[in-house]
Amino acid sequence: MADFGYSLVKSGKTDLDTAGNALARSVSEAEPGFNLCIACGCCVATCSAGRFTNFGFRELIHRIKRGEEKLMIAEAEKCMLCGKCTLVCPRNINTRNIVLLIRKHAIIKGL
Amino acid sequence: MKQEGKRSIWNDYQKEIADDKFYYVRSCIRQNFFPGSETAFLKILREVLEKDVFDDRHHTTCTGIGYHAEVVPLETTMTVVGRNFALMKEAGYQNYVPSCVTSFGIYTEILDSWHHFPEVEARARENLDKATGRTFEIPGNLAHTSDIIFKFRNEIAAKAKYMLVNKTTGKPLRVVDHIGCHYAKMFPQKGIGGAEYPYVLAGMVEAWGGEVIDYPERRHCCGFGFRQYLVKANRGYSISCSKKKFESMEPEKPDFIIANCPGCAYFLDRWQYALAEMEGKTYGEDGHGIPSLTYEEVAGLVLGFDPWELGLQLHQVPVESLLKKMGVAYDPESKFRGANGEDLGQPESPLNLKFYE
């Protein structure tokens, strides 16, 4: 192929027409709380892991819903399962179970 | 700070704690971190309080570290927990007393999930039966070792030889309490005083004459967090967590830190050394660190146990400053002598953290 010294740029926008939703589906089926997040950020504010990394539970949920499966499976690794987010979540979401389910999905699917 | 407000919250979180016939369960790390703590706990219960504590040679740890590091699946953990419960039943006890906060969290969580999902409990029973032929009963009472010492804090105070009071000034010692995350953050109702203003250690400190001081990062994790610590590349997060706490407590000039989780007491001790060596920064008085003790070590000191018998020589931040303030009699010469009086040699002094006077 010809090299003109520039290349095409891939769109960074979320395309819900093509985004994968297998992870979101498998997690929300086993833990319906997955769909209840109101994006208040309390979990992130209290998170022991998030203080020193850019990990955030709120983002994890919402980016999985936007189809960023691979990236978020790697992100979920940063959670220490300490449970502080469960203590503060105003929607009473079983946050730790969600992290465990993400990992379980990754293992089952070999991701 | 309005004390009445805190007290009214403490009143809301009471917890039932058995008063005798304990089935004692070991932690996987604590015997190595602070070996004297466990001995002190058993000695206080058996000899000072004359309670019946059964230390079953067949029991195992809860697999908590393996579970949190994800090498042990939850189902296995549940079966192991079921086995310990079965051993307790066979030994004729009902009051289960784990000595590690992480274990306590695991037991609380497993009992809660069995309560809500009987089919999960049934599976654990089946697994245990297949593997060992044993059956278990749900404990009548589950209390952490710190709950037990809390319960008997006044009895201990009545027999105190030393108080948490500065002998020279007559003022209460200033104490920072640190509660292991898994003690009440997952199930506030299961912790004395709840999750926000836990009273379990504060109650001991008060009963023994000290003053608990608050500081902004009081609720923050010590940073141990298995996943953070176990992988060396992540240890930076762990030490940064501890640093955040030290920086926040430093202006309060605490005389010592008391913790109810073996991991916390250990990391709040050792990271002070690492921070001193990495950054040249120390958080105690002129080049010293802030001594970080377990509640059993503190109880032992209050009761007049010998500091070296309590294993206080194993602390990286020397505890002598505290011993002097309390007026505890000790023999500096025998600090590094073995049980038979043999000289074990002296540890090398760190560069920045004052270790010898």
Added chain:
Amino acid sequence: MDKTVAVVGGGVAGLAAAAALNQLGYRVLLYEKEAFTGGNVRNWDRLFPKARNAREVVDELASSLTGLTEIATGTFVNSVKSTDGLFEIESSGRPAYADAVLLTTGFELFDARKKEEYGYGIFENVITSADLEKMFASSGKPLMADGSEPKKVAFIHCVGSRDEKVNKPYCSKVCCVTAVKQAVEVREALPECEVYNFYMDLRMFGTGYEQLYKEAQVKGVNFIRGRLSEANETRTHQVMIKAEDTLVSRPLQITVDLVVLMVGMSPAGSTMTILKSLGLLGNEDGFAGIANAHTGSTLTLKKGVFVAGACSGPANITDSVNEARAAALRIHQYLGGV
């Protein structure tokens, strides 16, 4: 016509209903457990959306009552018994009978001490929105516990609302706009004071509310989209708070001189007791149950028993007063006046 209506609760809803019933020719027995009528609004200073004086509103409503209303202040209604369409009011005063009952028992403030992590009642400089109204009324500006003027104030939205941890899953509706109003008032009273509002969503549903939000922005109020995870007192009795700044996806902390908790509206304790005595139920949040949300918001499932105002769920003054007047018409219909 010589019919009597018992109105339980002398807040703005109770006053407006009594006046409307008087105009329709009914005798009204107006019960108020406190020494004064006016309800919660008596404790506010200036009202959203246009800073009208709260006393003025109460006085206007109270002065529209006629001689047909007998006001029983200091009288607590315990229960209501119904027999053959006649209602017997059991109160701390003398027993009385009525042909219809209107509940305007209103709301109680959420007890902020229940959100332990925010330290109300424990940290010196954590107050509620209601406390701040009192400060505005008495000194025109917010003050710290030691009497000095704060240089940084944080408003915390949704305290005791939208929170399953304290069993208050609903939105209290008026606290967003109250927070914005109070933020503007702080900026006006203390122009050097920095103001931060921590919100999850800004629910500016009423006429003029969105404009108030914009006014706050113009006046330099900072809006941070994140819910507080905790507050801690510092050595100097300031309050360090933590949240996620969700708009930039990063944890955030700030130390302020004064924290104002926007406490939600909880059902008044006696609403449920009175409903029960009538064989009626509350709704899922513990407020009075209504016949239906669209065309029956002042009716209950029992003939002759009506509700209006904040006793059936969070409401602003406009809606409470409108509902009260609508209830008067419904009562008029029920008593055969139409």
